[in-house]
Amino acid sequence: MRLGTPGVYGSDETHLSQPSAVITAPNGDIFVADGHDTPPSNSRIVKYDRNGKFLKAWSACGRDPSSKLDCNHALAMDSQGRLFVANRGNNRIEVFDQDGNLLNEWSQFGKPTGLYIDNKDNLYVADSESSVRQGNSFVRGIHIGDARTGKVTGFIPDPGNNPAPWNPLRGTSGVEAIAVDKDGILYGAAVTPPDLARYIKRTW
Numbered sequence: 507m508r509l510g511t512p513g514v515y516g517s518d519e520t521h522l523s524q525p526s527a528v529i530t531a532p533n534g535d536i537f538v539a540d541g542h543d544t545p546p547s548n549s550r551i552v553k554y555d556r557n558g559k560f561l562k563a564w565s566a567c568g569r570d571p572s573s574k575l576d577c578n579h580a581l582a583m584d585s586q587g588r589l590f591v592a593n594r595g596n597n598r599i600e601v602f603d604q605d606g607n608l609l610n611e612w613s614q615f616g617k618p619t620g621l622y623i624d625n626k627d628n629l630y631v632a633d634s635e636s637s638v639r640q641g642n643s644f645v646r647g648i649h650i651g652d653a654r655t656g657k658v659t660g661f662i663p664d665p666g667n668n669p670a671p672w673n674p675l676r677g678t679s680g681v682e683a684i685a686v687d688k689d690g691i692l693y694g695a696a697v698t699p700p701d702l703a704r705y706i707k708r709t710w
Contacts, residue, residue, distance in 0.1 A: 617642060647661055
């Protein structure tokens, strides 16, 4: 299947602009995060049916956005079928139903770059850009919480080259994308430096 028109930017039903993530619902509906961090950026979520037919699109910037860019850097879906959007440009996670209705906004997970939700509704959030230059004072790393309540339950700091929020590195460092396997082992993909981090849960 091909979604969008190859090599052509656009904001209608047959075009995309810098898609950054895609996820499929249990019924086969497809959601695309359409818009990255440079113009032209649509800053929208596009919904298709299982056959690739366009169904609808909606803004992923939320209310009164401070930035029109990077409003949808990653997607995840919980056990209730709610769609989680990493609004990296505005330092928050936005939670939608599958029709695009905004259910919640969470700012307690730093500057979200990557999202993953496991089968127990544990939410893992990669934060590779937080700094005072980016509008917050979080430390970069992996924030862990409950997708049902939004409660933060853990944090894994970036083990190498992790800047203090008040004296940050420019750009991106540490884990940007994240996944968790059936045994609870975390895998984080980093852009700067380019590597793959593997985290194993310990019991003391």
